[in-house]
Amino acid sequence: MKTYKELYTIIEQQIKSLNYNNEPRELYDPITYMLSLGGKRLRPVLVLMASDLFGVDIKKSIQAALAVEVFHNFTLVHDDIMDNADIRRGMPTVHKKWNQTVAILSGDLMMIKAIDLLCETETLNLKKLIAVFNKAGAEVCEGQQIDMNFESRNDVSVKEYIEMITLKTAVLLGASLQLGAVIADANNADEKHIYEFGKNIGIAFQIQDDILDSFGEGDKVGKKIGGDIATNKKTLLYLKALELSNASTRSTLENLYQFKHENTDTKILSVISIFKELNVLDEAEKLKQYYLAEAFSHLNQIKVEAIKKEILQNTAVELMQRMS
Amino acid sequence: MKTYKELYTIIEQQIKSLNYNNEPRELYDPITYMLSLGGKRLRPVLVLMASDLFGVDIKKSIQAALAVEVFHNFTLVHDDIMDNADIRRGMPTVHKKWNQTVAILSGDLMMIKAIDLLCETETLNLKKLIAVFNKAGAEVCEGQQIDMNFESRNDVSVKEYIEMITLKTAVLLGASLQLGAVIADANNADEKHIYEFGKNIGIAFQIQDDILDSFGEGDKVGKKIGGDIATNKKTLLYLKALELSNASTRSTLENLYQFKHENTDTKILSVISIFKELNVLDEAEKLKQYYLAEAFSHLNQIKVEAIKKEILQNTAVELMQRMS
Numbered sequence: 197m198k199t200y201k202e203l204y205t206i207i208e209q210q211i212k213s214l215n216y217n218n219e220p221r222e223l224y225d226p227i228t229y230m231l232s233l234g235g236k237r238l239r240p241v242l243v244l245m246a247s248d249l250f251g252v253d254i255k256k257s258i259q260a261a262l263a264v265e266v267f268h269n270f271t272l273v274h275d276d277i278m279d280n281a282d283i284r285r286g287m288p289t290v291h292k293k294w295n296q297t298v299a300i301l302s303g304d305l306m307m308i309k310a311i312d313l314l315c316e317t318e319t320l321n322l323k324k325l326i327a328v329f330n331k332a333g334a335e336v337c338e339g340q341q342i343d344m345n346f347e348s349r350n351d352v353s354v355k356e357y358i359e360m361i362t363l364k365t366a367v368l369l370g371a372s373l374q375l376g377a378v379i380a381d382a383n384n385a386d387e388k389h390i391y392e393f394g395k396n397i398g399i400a401f402q403i404q405d406d407i408l409d410s411f412g413e414g415d416k417v418g419k420k421i422g423g424d425i426a427t428n429k430k431t432l433l434y435l436k437a438l439e440l441s442n443a444s445t446r447s448t449l450e451n452l453y454q455f456k457h458e459n460t461d462t463k464i465l466s467v468i469s470i471f472k473e474l475n476v477l478d479e480a481e482k483l484k485q486y487y488l489a490e491a492f493s494h495l496n497q498i499k500v501e502a503i504k505k506e507i508l509q510n511t512a513v514e515l516m517q518r519m520s
Numbered sequence: 521m522k523t524y525k526e527l528y529t530i531i532e533q534q535i536k537s538l539n540y541n542n543e544p545r546e547l548y549d550p551i552t553y554m555l556s557l558g559g560k561r562l563r564p565v566l567v568l569m570a571s572d573l574f575g576v577d578i579k580k581s582i583q584a585a586l587a588v589e590v591f592h593n594f595t596l597v598h599d600d601i602m603d604n605a606d607i608r609r610g611m612p613t614v615h616k617k618w619n620q621t622v623a624i625l626s627g628d629l630m631m632i633k634a635i636d637l638l639c640e641t642e643t644l645n646l647k648k649l650i651a652v653f654n655k656a657g658a659e660v661c662e663g664q665q666i667d668m669n670f671e672s673r674n675d676v677s678v679k680e681y682i683e684m685i686t687l688k689t690a691v692l693l694g695a696s697l698q699l700g701a702v703i704a705d706a707n708n709a710d711e712k713h714i715y716e717f718g719k720n721i722g723i724a725f726q727i728q729d730d731i732l733d734s735f736g737e738g739d740k741v742g743k744k745i746g747g748d749i750a751t752n753k754k755t756l757l758y759l760k761a762l763e764l765s766n767a768s769t770r771s772t773l774e775n776l777y778q779f780k781h782e783n784t785d786t787k788i789l790s791v792i793s794i795f796k797e798l799n800v801l802d803e804a805e806k807l808k809q810y811y812l813a814e815a816f817s818h819l820n821q822i823k824v825e826a827i828k829k830e831i832l833q834n835t836a837v838e839l840m841q842r843m844s
Binding site: 312 | 543624626628633635654665666
């Protein structure tokens with residue numbers, strides 16, 4: 197079994213060898229640009245990891261892994277337009293560096309190129325591979341739309357929030373692992389379990405992300421504390437706080453989230469102080485642990501020697517620790 | 521062989537039976553909305569026509585035909601954002617009726633759903649089917665980007681213009697026919713010829729479209745004369761005129777295209793008068809006839825009884841006449 201680091205190195209090499217030097221340059225350069233911005237390459241690594249787990253040469257899964265990474269970057273390019281984001285991984289977003297037309301079109305092209313890469317996979321089960329890929333792809337779009345809808349809603353429940361993050365971020369982690377399993381011809385039960393492992397880990401990751409925005413150590417997390425609060429993002433902590441607060445605290449919290457306050461630091465401190473008062477961190481931690489337990493329960497049920505599964509378990513734990 | 525009208529009726533029925541009643545509604549309703557706006561359904565009809573020509577039951581090609589229509593509508597939704605268009609087939613565009621986020625995301629989803637439909641095709645050659653589809657898909661994106669680039673360029677040649685319309689509109693007509701041929705297991709030479717037939721017909725259609733903007737009968741064409749001129753669109757006629765004009769006429773023409781004039785009617789009359797003076801209509805007609813001849817030459821080379829090919833020839837001629 198190869199480690200995360202080994203697989204990451206393979207993915208990095210493969211990404212560098214992708215050749216999008218076609219014309220018109222405005223359309224193809226953003227693909228190379230986005231892929232050069234780096235990142236954990238979690239999704240493509242998961243594709244390879246699942247293939248490795250089920251005993252197939254990871255070479256067979258490289259194209260599918262790249263497909264997932266290109267697809268993921270396509271969603272980032274379009275999301276950045278919708279979120280009006282200027283910066284991605286410390287660099288200008290595509291619609292800022294070029295313009296909105298380029299961002300829409302090169303995003304569209306990346307989606308097409310992702311399917312092209314997926315189709316390069318040597319498999320007798322291309323139809324299933326695409327079905328897994330497209331199901332997650334459609335769900336990512338659904339999750340993003342639901343997230344957008346949340347912005348103008350004041351009655352979002354924790355349950356709805358979990359559904360949203362499941363669609364927007366978790367299913368693609370599950371699908372990445374599932375693709376690796378399909379290529380390795382794993383049996384249906386194992387395929388299902390590895391998908392559920394990835395999905396539940398993904399939910400736990402997102403909860404962790406929400407927690408760190410309010411309770412992380414800024415330097416370690418690599419971004420400023422309270423970014424979600426400053427932009428009125430309805431995170432799990434905020435929704436839990438609303439759920440647990442009395443009428444007066446609820447009203448204070450809702451008022452703080454009414455406007456994008458100019459004096460953001462004061463706002464962030466006030467909100468975090470309410471979060472502490474209501475002990476939402478404990479609640480969020482409990483929920484995170486629930487999804488982690490779900491994930492590991494599915495991992496346990498996979499019919500593969502325990503020693504081989506350790507790498508997946510360790511990866512999940514390490515990523516969670518690296519985030520904290 | 522089934523007629524255009526018969527195939528059109530089948531496509532209309534099939535489109536009505538597509539079910540996009542999922543959640544969130546903002547994401548799925550625009551698909552149903554766009555598909556309900558009608559149109560000639562030229563691309564899906566061509567898929568069926570090619571299958572019919574090569575002797576396979578058109579039922580086998582319905583899903584691929586729908587895939588092409590959904591893909592085409594995805595490009596329209598995104599193009600309308602880029603073109604800042606308010607109206608599509610007399611109805612509000614998706615980004616006007618909903619908003620830009622919905623238009624980007626539902627467009628993305630339509631692209632995914634198009635691939636899903638394509639994958640429902642019963643074929644041993646799914647990989648090839650997707651390759652044909654995606655090649656045209658990527659080229660449509662390229663064509664749209666090149667068209668966008670033309671807006672800020674003053675040195676576009678007629679050759680570049682033909683390349684642009686080939687990518688932006690013609691290749692998808694060729695690919696539609698090719699998909700029908702692939703599903704019917706046509707031989708490679710015939711597949712190539714039917715693609716070239718569609719591509720060249722597509723170029724001729726677009727030239728006809730450019731001609732009608734200046735020289736059509738407004739009522740018959742269904743849109744106001746001079747729309748392209750009013751919006752400074754660099755059509756074939758405009759580029760031909762620049763090519764044929766002396767320094768003084770060139771300067772007049774370029775000045776007329778410098779601003780979106782408030783007094784549009786005067787501008788349109790002035791431009792058309794220059795077009796007449798330079799006889800660009802004849803030049804455009806010659807070019808159109810060239811591509812029509814190319815198209816029919818490829819059609820002739822297809823190894824199928826002549827009588828069967830007549831329906832494709834007649835369809836092309838009728839569509840061209842209906843436009844004029």
